[in-house]
Amino acid sequence: MKRRQFLEKSALASFGILSSSMYTSAFGFERNKDVIIGHNSHRYKVDMNWGNLNPLQVPVKDCHEIVQDSKGRIVMLTNHIKNNVIIYDKSGKLLETWGTDFPGGHGLTLIKENGDDFLLITDYERHQIIKTTIDGTVVFEIDYPAETGKYGSKEEFKPTETTVLENGDFYVADGYGNQYITHYNHKGELLNIFGGRGTEDAQFLNAHGICLDNRNPFDPCLLISAREQNILKRFSLDGKYLSSIPVPGALICRPVVHKKDIYFAVLKSKEAANADSGFLLIMDENNKVVSCPGATSPEYAQGTLNELYQSIRLFQYPHDVCVDEDDNIYVAQWNSGNTYPIKLLRT
């Protein structure tokens, strides 16, 4: 117990989060007040202790992505090959770990198929998409789409994300590779390819995340983040560009649709004095940004969103969010000193 406390303290102290005893201020602090971050309807308390584990037993490198399975468990993917998949309950208690074969484990998507849970994992070092059962048995592996002629070698394919339709079709975003979006049927047979690297409407710079937007069941579409460009792009299911939603200043990772809203981890601010300048971003049902936990307040002037940037040094490099049925958020972070996820409680 003592050791655990020490580890938590030292992890906090090293990244702009200081323990209060180290500080005295003449500025009339309101002391001992729970942090509340976010704006408008979406505000949160912060639990830094959630999910902390003994790094000698269950280590993490980058915490890349998190999903919630049908049993309500929180399933996290890290690129640490001692235990690529770490499964928690919602209180942060460790339930199980598995996986030693995903050195570039990055994208994690839940598939529900005839009452069973499966996972789609993208691995940018293996240049593959891997489907597994929820307990880690491999179902299939997909290599780079050579038949499209868009790739000279498998090394050009560095997939970062997947999303699944109700009929089992799925899409893969090649966010670290040639920036194509590939569309497969449930067996993993290629149906379509679109996108590609570039600055045209239908192209991407860092197509980092993809998500089915089925909030309107009569008009589903794909949401794809062009992270380097600070833009969320909407595409039809057959790969036609529909529209762009700019989020100035925010390097958005994958979109996560939850109820009527879209949630994002923002890896970092475009302009910031410190490089570890990430935050979170939430859009409402009209795709308007309503809350940016850890950053400046989103404000629109003549329909244009002002530039967003980190305001407090709480998050380092958030990489994915998972939102549970109580609207609490689990935040996985990249390159953040091997730290475990952070839980935000909706207030």
Add this chain to the structure above:
Amino acid sequence: MLGCKQEHSSAMLQSQDVRLVKPRVLATSKIIDTSVFVSAELRMDGIEIYMTSDGTEPSINSKLYTQPLQISEPGIYKFKAYHREWQESETETITLLRKGISADTIIWSSKPHVKYSGKGINTLVNNNKASVNYMDPEWVGFDSNANAITVFKEKTFIKTLDIGYLNNPSAWIFPPEQIEIFISENGLDFVALEKLNLSPLTSGKDQRVETIQMTINKTVKAIKVEVKNVKEIPSWHEGAGKTAWLFMDEWIFN
């Protein structure tokens, strides 16, 4: 009322344990011809920004920043954000320099990386400083040493040379390891004048535009500057052993 004593044993993160980010400080130019405008902001309710103009650390007893400042004097200006709930920010520093003596030509004997060649061969003597963003075309980036001769129209008394460089280890951009100055009275024969070794970075995530001042105090026709990049990225860094980047934005001859 019976004493509703508040319970302070929350397991949640407390606001005084989290720092504000540094205020955003912008200048219309960092090189003063007549005057420049400097603004500071941290867009958040309840923020107060305090500043100093004499190089000392700001505190809540310093001058409260209220609106953009028109500044005609070179100097070191420091800004710090405060809020009654959050921990105060670290200090943001902006150094304003007097416009220097114009160079006639600059002759490079080393090449910047093709991706970071700035605005051409005169980028370092064009009287424009860069922002902290390394993609700013006012930066010239080298993955080798940077050597050049600056020639003046006339023989000119040069007091100092200010070399602006970028410190951004997370983008593998490091301060130079060594700067060596040679001077020439005729523009052909050079003699060594000064050699300065910079202490290597031992850690760090912050990105900063830095300036180092070299003393000249000579009347010269030309100055040769040799800036040595660190040989390899130090062992504490994720890129240990690999090639570091050297980024410079301006050489100002005073």
